[in-house]
Amino acid sequence: MNCFNxxxxxxxxxRAGKLRLPSGVVVETPMFMPVATxxxxxxxxxxxxxxxxxxxxITNGFLLSLEPGSDVIRSLGxxxxxxxxxxxxxxxSGGFQFIRKGFDANILEEGVHLRSPFTGVKVFVTPESVVxxxxxxxxxxxxxxxHCPPFPSTRAQTIDSVNRTVYWAKRxxxxxxxxGMEEMLPEGRSMPLFFAITQGGVEKDLREECTRKLVEMDFxxxxxxxxxxxxxxxxMFRSLGSSTSLIPxxxxxxxxxxxxxxxxxxSVLSGVDVFDSVFPTRNARHRSVFTHEGRENIRAAKWxxxxxxxxxxxxxxxxxxxxxxxxYHLFKAEEPLGPRLATIHNVHxxxxxxxxxxxxxxxxxxxxxxxxxxxxx
Amino acid sequence: MNCFNxxxxxxxxxRAGKLRLPSGVVVETPMFMPVATxxxxxxxxxxxxxxxxxxxxITNGFLLSLEPGSDVIRSLGxxxxxxxxxxxxxxxSGGFQFIRKGFDANILEEGVHLRSPFTGVKVFVTPESVVxxxxxxxxxxxxxxxHCPPFPSTRAQTIDSVNRTVYWAKRxxxxxxxxGMEEMLPEGRSMPLFFAITQGGVEKDLREECTRKLVEMDFxxxxxxxxxxxxxxxxMFRSLGSSTSLIPxxxxxxxxxxxxxxxxxxSVLSGVDVFDSVFPTRNARHRSVFTHEGRENIRAAKWxxxxxxxxxxxxxxxxxxxxxxxxYHLFKAEEPLGPRLATIHNVHxxxxxxxxxxxxxxxxxxxxxxxxxxxxx
Numbered sequence: 001m002n003c004f005n006x007x008x009x010x011x012x013x014x015r016a017g018k019l020r021l022p023s024g025v026v027v028e029t030p031m032f033m034p035v036a037t038x039x040x041x042x043x044x045x046x047x048x049x050x051x052x053x054x055x056x057x058i059t060n061g062f063l064l065s066l067e068p069g070s071d072v073i074r075s076l077g078x079x080x081x082x083x084x085x086x087x088x089x090x091x092x093s094g095g096f097q098f099i100r101k102g103f104d105a106n107i108l109e110e111g112v113h114l115r116s117p118f119t120g121v122k123v124f125v126t127p128e129s130v131v132x133x134x135x136x137x138x139x140x141x142x143x144x145x146x147h148c149p150p151f152p153s154t155r156a157q158t159i160d161s162v163n164r165t166v167y168w169a170k171r172x173x174x175x176x177x178x179x180g181m182e183e184m185l186p187e188g189r190s191m192p193l194f195f196a197i198t199q200g201g202v203e204k205d206l207r208e209e210c211t212r213k214l215v216e217m218d219f220x221x222x223x224x225x226x227x228x229x230x231x232x233x234x235x236m237f238r239s240l241g242s243s244t245s246l247i248p249x250x251x252x253x254x255x256x257x258x259x260x261x262x263x264x265x266x267s268v269l270s271g272v273d274v275f276d277s278v279f280p281t282r283n284a285r286h287r288s289v290f291t292h293e294g295r296e297n298i299r300a301a302k303w304x305x306x307x308x309x310x311x312x313x314x315x316x317x318x319x320x321x322x323x324x325x326x327x328y329h330l331f332k333a334e335e336p337l338g339p340r341l342a343t344i345h346n347v348h349x350x351x352x353x354x355x356x357x358x359x360x361x362x363x364x365x366x367x368x369x370x371x372x373x374x375x376x377x
Numbered sequence: 378m379n380c381f382n383x384x385x386x387x388x389x390x391x392r393a394g395k396l397r398l399p400s401g402v403v404v405e406t407p408m409f410m411p412v413a414t415x416x417x418x419x420x421x422x423x424x425x426x427x428x429x430x431x432x433x434x435i436t437n438g439f440l441l442s443l444e445p446g447s448d449v450i451r452s453l454g455x456x457x458x459x460x461x462x463x464x465x466x467x468x469x470s471g472g473f474q475f476i477r478k479g480f481d482a483n484i485l486e487e488g489v490h491l492r493s494p495f496t497g498v499k500v501f502v503t504p505e506s507v508v509x510x511x512x513x514x515x516x517x518x519x520x521x522x523x524h525c526p527p528f529p530s531t532r533a534q535t536i537d538s539v540n541r542t543v544y545w546a547k548r549x550x551x552x553x554x555x556x557g558m559e560e561m562l563p564e565g566r567s568m569p570l571f572f573a574i575t576q577g578g579v580e581k582d583l584r585e586e587c588t589r590k591l592v593e594m595d596f597x598x599x600x601x602x603x604x605x606x607x608x609x610x611x612x613m614f615r616s617l618g619s620s621t622s623l624i625p626x627x628x629x630x631x632x633x634x635x636x637x638x639x640x641x642x643x644s645v646l647s648g649v650d651v652f653d654s655v656f657p658t659r660n661a662r663h664r665s666v667f668t669h670e671g672r673e674n675i676r677a678a679k680w681x682x683x684x685x686x687x688x689x690x691x692x693x694x695x696x697x698x699x700x701x702x703x704x705y706h707l708f709k710a711e712e713p714l715g716p717r718l719a720t721i722h723n724v725h726x727x728x729x730x731x732x733x734x735x736x737x738x739x740x741x742x743x744x745x746x747x748x749x750x751x752x753x754x
Binding site: 339 | 415416421422444445446449454459460461702705709710717718
């Protein structure tokens, strides 16, 4: 059975759909996932997350397999149970980490040799081990192992990464479909969906080739990876289009690492259904909050003593309860409650944005020139 | 009208009462107040605070008058409104701060010259300015300005501080009763109660003298200050007794800065009704939580991967939802949610402790040899 239904497609390409996750949670799309790298959206309790309108989050399965370890996660009932989160959980494979320093990654055909930055222990990550890991964590959607080339890369490097990504996707698919895999699940959980990730940098032909080959393997959904890592906006959206245009209509398209409000709007118009990003949460911790004037600095002198909410007409639990003056004070006093409240507001802003985009799609009113601020206005 | 009613007194001296605050909140005693020095109990939202059973908290009015400033607090509707807290708010006068470094305090008969550690600006604090400050902040209970001598002090220093404390209390009382003071209140708030603070170090005669003189002035309640700052437990409880034994039965007795569970039990037996302390919150942030085994370190290796709550049979929202294994992981990963959840548990522990003590008093079963652990067992 297909996990995804597209209900409406607006004339300019935006899609409103429903994604059914293995845990039974049904998520309306477009949807935005806050990032809970280490099984916590920084500063928030899952109950607050729910109040922001969040229905799914994404963790970093790879980092968590190193610490606290997949054995621990499985024995504690899986990620949902550990986090007390009854929404959806997507989980990343770690492919993106290998381009970062600190892992000493050595990428081979067979898999990736690396060193845990937590313990110094050497590990060997393979497409198969990543599938197993996701199952043991009991997540809803596991991203398969991909090879994300750094930006910029040579054409040869990009070709190499596409080939490896496709090869690894094939092995992942095989592993996920093997007999008896369910036995690795935490008690009471269902088998995850496995999404492939398209690579190809900003080279049109390579993006298309990668997407086509992955689509041939028939995954239940597709991540669009290797973008928003330093390339121009123009290159990013062009490359995004090269991927989305080739993914079948009934498959969810997940644009990885994108959460800038205007980029979200534009990506939806390009056919994207799912997003994740640290953008709202990291900004919040750095005292930057979304308002009708764009992003504002909570510590700006003009916020001192002001008796209005962060954003007028905002329905979030913070704007309904606290003033700019109090927010300014909390950040100035370095109270941990400050980043926490700012995070709630920013995540709610993104959730409200995708909710409004969805309505506009259904009513066929999503104008391609509209900005996020206009949608939220 | 008296703000306090003693309902029951157990045979060994414990009192179960009700304290009616100006905001209309009625708090059952013995009661424990978490510390929200800068208008936030570190890491917590007032909604969570309520869930822990907390009915009143204490802020540091003096520090807050420096930053964000009493003008700002008043214009934002007072502390309750700024914090979105509909429980009680006690507020400290700053007397305790003057023995700390960083304020350059120069204590005179007229008042205290000091320098704001935030802005470097010089301020002159008087008993009258403290009364005004509390009114402008709209708190429920304002502690009057006292002179807390450091520990150890000479007898001469202690005599001096007692004299000044009594003199300042007299001026505070006069100021609080002056005409038209209500005009300084934030909109919609009621006049605070002003509690005096007994000093006298660990010298029986000076404690008694100070207490007797303050009692003559007939305050609605009394703080017992200048203890738990380095003296022996024996000296502390003896001195506490010198104060409580002289305070009229129908006046609440607030033992300032005490939150160690066993000290709470013993103090209640000595006739104390109200407590405040950073003990549960500061310990939580330093990964130390109350359990049936005493205080335990969340990062202890034996907590790794354990699928039981911080404390068996604990009703707090953390123990009902999260495992020791997850707490261990959060602290190891330095996730801000870790200290937050630990704080909820520890504050709930104190609230549950005073609740059980209250029941034991009413049932006249508060044995003077009982430990906090036995009460919580």
